[in-house]
Amino acid sequence: MILVLTNPLKIDRKSRSELIVSFKDYSRNYNLRDITGVVILGSSTLIPSGVVSLLSSMNIPLIISNKLGVAVCSPTLVVMLSEVREKQYKLTDEEKLEIARNFILARFSGLSNLLKYYKLDPPQLVDNNDLLVWEAINSRLFWDKIFNxxxxxxxxxxxxxxxxxxxxxxxxxxxALLYANVLGLYFPSVLIQLMGSCTSLGTLQPYPLTFQKCLSQLQFTP
Known part of the structure; x- marks a missing residue:
């Protein structure tokens, strides 16, 4: 998306992939992964050089428009992150399932190598047209072997x-820890951007209830 900012007071970098934009009454964070360009309307915005370098490193053009004219700071390379994301949007259901199946196959391959390392024969994969059923059946087969x-x-x-x-x-x-970290990375930076908007998520629990419950029940003994 093209990020259009009207009379912001300051644009600064919050991290290597996120900007913080300060307006008169509030501030807002913007993730750069799905931004194809930044347009600033106004002549009184403070922009540190680090922000310009960050945008350039991510191939994001910076355009400043005011009464004097239009300044365009264009990187020499094409924008790739947004193009990849656009291609992901256009994948068919069959292509998406094939990508998911390959991810799961990579996990099964890793478990097979682990079993072979300990001189155990890995199970034969069972076919099924339903991806969830296929993953569940074969995961159970590998679990049974791993438990040996x-x-x-x-x-x-x-x-x-x-x-x-x-x-x-x-x-x-x-x-639970893995789920919390993946969700923390994936949901705010990707899912919100997929909807084409940057919204405030409000107050979220830092970890899911599963983790909190496990942590409260888990007892370590010296």
Missing amino acids: LFPKEVRDIGRKPRHSDPFNKSLSLAY
């Missing part, structure tokens, strides 16, 4: 997310 690498007391219980043993508690905690 664990001590007997862990093997006897298996993977039970709500079980009270230390292994399952620790694994559930790890999943």
Whole structure:
């Protein structure tokens, strides 16, 4: 999208991929990953040189329009991030499913290599037209094999997310942490931008309830 700013007081960098724009009564953050250009309308905006360098490094042109004329600071390279995102929008459902299947296959390949390292034969993948069912069936097959690498007391219980043993508690905690970090990175910077707007999300819990529950139940003994 093209970010048009009318009479901002200051534009500064918040991180390597985010700007903070200050207006008279409020400030707002903008993620640069889906911005194809920045247009400033006005003649009294303070712009540090670091902002210009940041925009240039991400191939984002900066245009300043005021009563004297129009100044265009164009990078020498084409904008690539937004072009890739546009192509993602145009993927068919079949193409999206194929990409997702390849991601899952990469995980199965990693588990296969782990089993082979410990001289265990990996399971044969089972076919299914439904991606979720296919992933669930084969994940269970790999889990059953992976559990042979664990001590007997862990093997006897298996993977039970709500079980009270230390292994399952620790694994559930790890999943919750991973989920929280992925969600924290993916949702604000991508999903909001996919809708073509920058909105305030308000106050969010830093971690999901799953993590909070696991953390409260998990007890470590020296």
